Amino acid sequence: MATSDLDQQGLLNLGGDNSPEDDDENDSSAMSLIDHLEELRWRIFKCLIAVAVGVVIAFIFRNQLIHILDAPLPLSANNVGGNHGLTMTGLGEGFTVTIKIAIVFGIVFALPVILYQLWAFISPGLYDREKKHAVPFIMLGLVLFVLGVALGYFILQYPVSFLVNFGAENFNELISASSYFSFVSLFLLIFGAIFELPLVLTFLAMIGIVTEHFLKSKRAVAHVGMWAASTIVTPGGDLYSPIFIGISLSILYEFSILLIHFVVKKDTEEEMA
Template sequence: MATSDLDQQGLLKSGGFNNSPEDDDENDPSAMSLIDHLEELRWRIFKCLIAVAVGVVIAFIFRNQLIHLLDAPLPLTANTLGGKQRLTMTGLGEAFTVTIKLSIVFGLVFALPVILYQLWAFISPGLYEREKKHAVPFIVLGLVLFIIGVALGYFILQFPVSFLINFGAENFNELISANSYFSFVSFFLLLFGAVFELPLVLTFLALIGIVTESFLKSKRAVAHVAMWAAATVVTPGGDLYSPVFIGVALSILYEFSILLIHFTVKKDSADELA
């Protein structure tokens, strides 16, 4: 009987039935190996690509409406032909190439909700429960801020376009190609959309402990100067209005980030104490 008991104890230890924390961590079925993480990442990227492909198809179907929407900021004197504004096509396949590029850009925009969700779903297993509960609000806030940024960029677009077209009007006869115009417009709108994600990025960094409200407040003056300097450099167009709009937007978004962090992190701390 004694020998049998010893054998059973040895079997329990060698067979993985030991209840030590180390063994529990290693044998936890919910724990994912590196291969499992890579496999999950591959499937989430695949789902994002499917969403982008669907968005590209939708954008291609409505390509005429999108093109008319984007060329509306053109001045009335630009590329006028037969009483209508027409962008120049400099190559045989440029019209098709430009349409595909626009479809891809709008496909990415249409797929943004899916991309944000898949990104959050991939990183959420490594977060605490108090951080996971912010998933839906963050995704919604990210979409709203991106849309507001693109809308503001579309409103401001007329200023850099008019400035660039009229700058050399006295000396040059500008024929604006479709490729150059839509590349500029796409970059301009995406820049505004990305800029408006600043509160989302800073709040997420605060939730995981990289930045704090007091740190952002202490660096407020330096941050505002740096953001206004960056606005004058990264803003395409060369006009005076666009950097001012971006600088004002960045300053407002920075202060909004501090306010958002104050209420979000404070609420999480109160929940932990409770």
Template sequence: MATSNLDQQERKLSTYVSEATEDVEDELAESAMTLIEHLEELRKRIFKCLISVVIFSIIAFVFRVQIMSFLSSPLPKSSDALTSGKIVVTGIAEGFTITLLISLAVGILLSIPVILYQTWAFIAPGLYKNEKKHAVPFIAIGIVLFAIGLTLGYITIRYPLEFLVQFSSGMFTELVTANSYFTFITYFMLAFGIVFEIPLVLTFLALVGIVDSGMLKKKRSTAHVGMWIAACFITPGADVYSPIILGVAMSFLYELSIIFIRVFAKK
């Protein structure tokens, strides 16, 4: 009798262990399948982003003459008496290489909405409802602000260029190379584009509880002085206009950040 009970208990224990093992195996299999599905989804999203970059880069390469003319127009005609202000290359392949790099940069720039959308489509299923509510306007406003920053940078860049050319004209004969010029304007325009993301950065810090509108108001005078000093270092050259334009923009964006925080990070 005792042996029979012991056998029954062993069978029950064996059945329980077997069922528990099967449950664990099922969970592991489901988890592995979910991970594989996520990786496959990520691969598809990245592939779509790369396709977008390739397509826009090809389009940019087709219109390379117009793009080069547009980017070169801020350069003063007096920049070089030998070339009448035209940009020069110092190697056989340099012109082709720089054209490819600029086409790629334009392709990436034009693909930003696609990249952001694909990123959003990948992470959106895992976000809470309130996080989704903030993400969409953040992405849209971020694109608009970055575009405004790039545009203002392009408009402003002629002032440091004119100053630097006039400063050197009496002492040197300038040959403006394509590499140095496009590196210069890329840095300048990106600096403006990044600076214009200040409202989003401060609003995000407010959403996670690091700052609030009251703190920004309290530190307003110190922040404005700091931003004007930063504007002098960010803008190359010693012209008057570019640091003033960037300083005014940064001060305006700081005040805009306070409004953004009231709208997006209100309790």
């Protein structure tokens, strides 16, 4: 009888209804590697769709965008035969340059969707205290990126004017549309990326690589280094660009310390509670 009872219990266990391990394996939230790759594929596809929509919008408003981007160009540039403007050096350069501009702005327009899809993909693997920071960080990242691009556009006139007028006495400069818009696009995107410094430092603080105390102790060295770097990386010899860049980096560094103080300290207090 005892053997018969054990056999009946074994048959019941084979059904998997009462096994915690089987419940975990059959849990719909437990995704396999194939499921993760499939989810990643669809999220990348959604990002590409958002970029494509942004490219179409940018291409529709291409004339307005080109007018905004070439506004910092001095009136003396390409002023040959009474004509002012950028020069096309190839048969299809006008079309290819327009496509490049549309792609750059399409990515910028799709940035909210890209950041959301990235967060949605990694959020299942985050702790609850990390998930609650995701949406505010995404919004803050967008705001900082826009501020960086706006500041870069304001500063752009100084290095462009310097570079155009530097050889005006000895050379007849013909600035091609491709070289100018490539320079402008890279310049603005770099400024947008630099303004993400507070988020990068805060993330490093959350995983324990840097601390608020460390940043404060290295404050003097950091400011001197950033101001020195601003004089080197500026693509021109004008006086104003390094000043604006140095001030921006100093403000971003101090804002990073402030952000780390509130975010990391709050998380520590919640863990100890």
